[in-house]
Amino acid sequence: MNFSYEQLRRCTVAVDLGADRTRVYLRHAGVVVDEPSVVAVNTRSGALIAVGTPAQRMYGRTPPQIRVVRPVADGTVHDVQMAQRMLRAMVGEKVRRAWRRRPLLRAAVCVPHDADPLARRAAVATLTGLGCRRVEVVDTLFAAAVGCGLPVERPEATMIVLCGADTTQVAVLSLGAIVAAAQVGVGGETLYGAVGRHLRNRYELSIPSDAVRDLHAEVTAGGTGGLPGDPDGPIVHGRDAATGLARTVRIDAHEVHAATHGPLMAVLDTIRGVLHRCPPDLVADLADRGVMLAGGYADLPGLADRLHGATSMAVHVADDPAAAAVGGVTAMIEGRVRPLLPLDALP
Numbered sequence: 047m048n049f050s051y052e053q054l055r056r057c058t059v060a061v062d063l064g065a066d067r068t069r070v071y072l073r074h075a076g077v078v079v080d081e082p083s084v085v086a087v088n089t090r091s092g093a094l095i096a097v098g099t100p101a102q103r104m105y106g107r108t109p110p111q112i113r114v115v116r117p118v119a120d121g122t123v124h125d126v127q128m129a130q131r132m133l134r135a136m137v138g139e140k141v142r143r144a145w146r147r148r149p150l151l152r153a154a155v156c157v158p159h160d161a162d163p164l165a166r167r168a169a170v171a172t173l174t175g176l177g178c179r180r181v182e183v184v185d186t187l188f189a190a191a192v193g194c195g196l197p198v199e200r201p202e203a204t205m206i207v208l209c210g211a212d213t214t215q216v217a218v219l220s221l222g223a224i225v226a227a228a229q230v231g232v233g234g235e236t237l238y239g240a241v242g243r244h245l246r247n248r249y250e251l252s253i254p255s256d257a258v259r260d261l262h263a264e265v266t267a268g269g270t271g272g273l274p275g276d277p278d279g280p281i282v283h284g285r286d287a288a289t290g291l292a293r294t295v296r297i298d299a300h301e302v303h304a305a306t307h308g309p310l311m312a313v314l315d316t317i318r319g320v321l322h323r324c325p326p327d328l329v330a331d332l333a334d335r336g337v338m339l340a341g342g343y344a345d346l347p348g349l350a351d352r353l354h355g356a357t358s359m360a361v362h363v364a365d366d367p368a369a370a371a372v373g374g375v376t377a378m379i380e381g382r383v384r385p386l387l388p389l390d391a392l393p
Contacts, residue, residue: 058379059153065210065233082101083132098135122158123168156185156375157186201220205337209342212231212233213229237309253282341370344368345367
């Protein structure tokens with residue numbers, strides 16, 4: 047996926063349409079939007095009820111006439127019209143007025159590395175429908191690597207693992223380009239879903255997604271009952287799948303680790319596949335430099351330790367992993383990242 051640094055420096059807006067959160071950067075104003083990519087809509091009238099955090103709180107608690115939807119999945123826009131309505135509501139009237147005062151407004155949007163032309167067109171159409179006259183498409187992996195502060199423009203290997211809600215993307219970069227990359231349909235929500243399915247299958251217990259996150263954090267953090275095999279495991283409150291009544295069970299923390307083993311192995315296989323496609327010299331660089339974790343789910347408790355144990359490479363978590371992609375596009379818009387000049391262009 048090619049893009050021009052010169053065209054990016056002419057952009058005013060940077061947008062990261064993620065499956066978990068949407069972030070919008072405006073020149074001279076910073077990040078003006080950082081909200082969950084969720085919309086609550088009335089199915090009878092078609093009116094928007096809420097967007098962002100208020101809509102996320104409604105998930106699983108709405109009456110039949112209100113539907114909570116996510117217009118973005120796997121890092122790509124699946125519902126262009128709903129994504130446009132979500133962005134309009136998120137940016138607010140003040141920002142929209144600033145956009146209208148610029149008849150030649152340019153924007154940059156992040157799309158996954160392996161996005162097909164239809165997915166790229168959907169991302170562009172989402173922004174052009176909001177008044178942008180030109181939209182530059184930037185590879186999410188490259189943008190996240192820049193946002194993490196990796197020296198992507200140097201002749202050295204850098205590796206980034208972008209952990210999203212639905213997918214995990216892996217790439218090795220050098221000399222301002224992606225040498226090898228791959229994507230697997232395993233994300234943070236996949237791990238939580240695996241734990242939830244285990245509880246339903248073994249204990250016939252259904253628990254909310256928020257409770258699964260808290261349980262996973264408690265187990266992997268090594269707190270009370272946080273060690274595998276501990277007889278005094280964590281207590282889980284939920285609904286009995288057979289009777290529908292509230293029920294409490296105590297589980298072994300080792301079960302949580304076992305439930306997430308399969309999805310994590312898929313991520314590890316993807317990392318190994320990317321390394322196999324890289325030249326030996328670049329792999330040698332990675333042995334010293336290590337792997338950078340970014341994305342909204344990069345700070346999952348225990349994820350870095352498990353990746354380090356499986357790859358024997360140092361694993362670092364970005365300072366602000368969730369905002370790495372929009373931060374990278376912002377750096378390119380502001381001219382803080384420049385490509386390596388050819389020899390004939392040097393003074």
